Amino acid sequence: MTxxxxxxxxPAAAQYKEGDVLVLxxxxxxxxxxxxxxxxxxxAGMTIIGTTVGRRDGDGTLRSLNGEELAEAEANIGGKIINIPLEAGFDMEPCGPDGRSIADQLKGVKPDDWEKVSFDWNQIEQARQQGARRFKANLGLVADELARLLPSGANVIFAHTMAGGIPRARIFMPLLNRVFKGQGERFLPSETFWKSDLGKLCKISFDDVTGDTFRYLIDATAGLRDKINGRYTAYGYHGCEVLIDGNYTWQSYTPYLQGWAKIRLEEIAEEAWKSGIKATVFNCPEILTNSSALFxxxxxxxYMLLAALEKEAPGPAADGIRTACLxxxxxxxxxxxxxxxxxDYLTDPLTVAGRDLSSWPQHNSLPLQELMLNSSAKLIAMNRNPKEIVCAVLSQEVFRGVGRLMFDFSWMPDAPVVWLNHDVIAKRLATV
Structure with missing residues (x-):
C-alpha cells in the first residue's frame, strides 16, 4: 500500500531558468x-522538447509524423518534437501462428457475444513483449537525440504523460459505455467485465501503457543522468480530498478500472526513489475533459473546489472564479x-460506503451508478448552455493549479507519491 x-x-517557487529543459x-x-x-x-523560459506517439497508416503501419502533422504538434507545445513514434501498447502487434494482431482477432465480434471471447494468453504475452521491445527501442532512439540536445548541467524535467490503453477494437466502446454510463438493463457491473477475458486484456494493456512506460522512460534515460540534473514526474489518480461539511475528506470516482495501473505507476516511482532517482507521481483531482467524458x-x-476556494483563499482569485462560474x-x-x-451526492450513504482508501479501486453497483449519473445530469442541467459549463472553468483552474504545484515541487521533491487535494489547489490558485 502506497x-x-x-x-x-x-511549495517554494522552483528556480528553473533559461537553458533548463522540459521533456514530454x-x-x-x-x-x-x-x-x-x-x-x-x-x-520560466525553459526549452520544451516533445515526443509523439506517431500515426498509423491505413494498413496499420506505425510511422513518424509527416510535415504538416509535425508542424502542428510543434506549434501546440511551442517547442521541438523528436519525431520518433512512441506509441505504447501491443494491440496492433502481430502474434500467434497466423500473425494476426489482437485488434484483428476482435474484428467482427458482436457486443452481445462479448462474454464468449477468449484468448490464448501465450499469444497475448508474445504481443505484449513485442510491443515493449518496439517501444523501448524507439525510446532508446529518443534518448540518443536527447543526449545531443540537452545542455550539460541543465535541470531537466521528464514529464510522463502516457495513460489509457483501451485496445483498438470496436467491441470495447459499447461495453465500456455500459460499465461506466449504463443504467437499468443497460448496466454492466464493472467486476463482471473486469473478470472476463476482455477485461483481463484491458488490465494488461492499462498496466503496459499507463504504468510500465514510466519505468521504460526512467531506464532509457539513465545514461543522461550523469550529464544533467534530471527529475521525473507522472500523472496519477488515487481519489482526492474535497471539502465536505467543513472537513477535507478523501473520496473517489467509482469504477476507476485504470486504478490498478495507477497503483503500478506509484510503485515504479517508489522503486526509482529508493535508487536515488527523483521520480514523483502526482495524484490529481477529478476533472472533466474530452478524454474523461467516458467517465x-x-x-x-x-464543484466542491468552489467551497475550498472560499475556505482557503477568500479574495480576488476565489471571487474571479466564482464570478466566471456564476x-x-x-x-x-x-x-x-x-x-x-x-x-448531497457526496454524503449519500451509497457514496460514503465507498470511502475506503485501503480497498481502492472499488467496483460499481447499479444503485451507486444511477445515483452518480443522475447527480451529474442535475448538475450539468444547472448550466445555461450544455456546451459552456462550470466544469470547464473549474477543470482549467485545476490544470493551472496542478501544473504550478508539480513544477515547483519537482525542484526539491521529497516523496515519490503525492496527493494534490482541493486544499492545496485552492491555496495555489490564490497565490500569485
Whole structure:
C-alpha cells in the first residue's frame, strides 16, 4: 500500500531558468493536465522538447509524423518534437501462428457475444513483449537525440504523460459505455467485465501503457543522468480530498478500472526513489475533459473546489472564479445550488460506503451508478448552455493549479507519491 502523502502547503517557487529543459514523454492532444506544466516551463523560459506517439497508416503501419502533422504538434507545445513514434501498447502487434494482431482477432465480434471471447494468453504475452521491445527501442532512439540536445548541467524535467490503453477494437466502446454510463438493463457491473477475458486484456494493456512506460522512460534515460540534473514526474489518480461539511475528506470516482495501473505507476516511482532517482507521481483531482467524458460523473466532486476556494483563499482569485462560474448558470440558479447538489451526492450513504482508501479501486453497483449519473445530469442541467459549463472553468483552474504545484515541487521533491487535494489547489490558485 502506497503511503498517503498529501501536499498541504504550497511549495517554494522552483528556480528553473533559461537553458533548463522540459521533456514530454507522450503527445499533447487538446487541453489536459500536462498543459499546466508546459505553461509553467514556458513562463520560466525553459526549452520544451516533445515526443509523439506517431500515426498509423491505413494498413496499420506505425510511422513518424509527416510535415504538416509535425508542424502542428510543434506549434501546440511551442517547442521541438523528436519525431520518433512512441506509441505504447501491443494491440496492433502481430502474434500467434497466423500473425494476426489482437485488434484483428476482435474484428467482427458482436457486443452481445462479448462474454464468449477468449484468448490464448501465450499469444497475448508474445504481443505484449513485442510491443515493449518496439517501444523501448524507439525510446532508446529518443534518448540518443536527447543526449545531443540537452545542455550539460541543465535541470531537466521528464514529464510522463502516457495513460489509457483501451485496445483498438470496436467491441470495447459499447461495453465500456455500459460499465461506466449504463443504467437499468443497460448496466454492466464493472467486476463482471473486469473478470472476463476482455477485461483481463484491458488490465494488461492499462498496466503496459499507463504504468510500465514510466519505468521504460526512467531506464532509457539513465545514461543522461550523469550529464544533467534530471527529475521525473507522472500523472496519477488515487481519489482526492474535497471539502465536505467543513472537513477535507478523501473520496473517489467509482469504477476507476485504470486504478490498478495507477497503483503500478506509484510503485515504479517508489522503486526509482529508493535508487536515488527523483521520480514523483502526482495524484490529481477529478476533472472533466474530452478524454474523461467516458467517465461521466467523475466531475461531481469537482464543484466542491468552489467551497475550498472560499475556505482557503477568500479574495480576488476565489471571487474571479466564482464570478466566471456564476455567469454560466441558468437563470435562478446559484453557486450554493451547485454545492448543495454536489454535497448531497457526496454524503449519500451509497457514496460514503465507498470511502475506503485501503480497498481502492472499488467496483460499481447499479444503485451507486444511477445515483452518480443522475447527480451529474442535475448538475450539468444547472448550466445555461450544455456546451459552456462550470466544469470547464473549474477543470482549467485545476490544470493551472496542478501544473504550478508539480513544477515547483519537482525542484526539491521529497516523496515519490503525492496527493494534490482541493486544499492545496485552492491555496495555489490564490497565490500569485
Amino acid at each position: 503511503t498517503y502523502h498529501a501536499l498541504r502547503q504550497v 514523454c507522450g503527445e499533447l492532444f487538446g487541453r489536459g493536465y500536462a498543459n499546466g506544466i508546459v505553461d509553467e516551463a514556458r513562463k 461521466l460523473g467523475v466531475e461531481n466532486s469537482l 455567469a454560466l448558470l441558468a437563470d435562478g440558479i446559484t453557486i450554493d445550488d451547485l454545492l448543495t447538489t454536489a454535497h
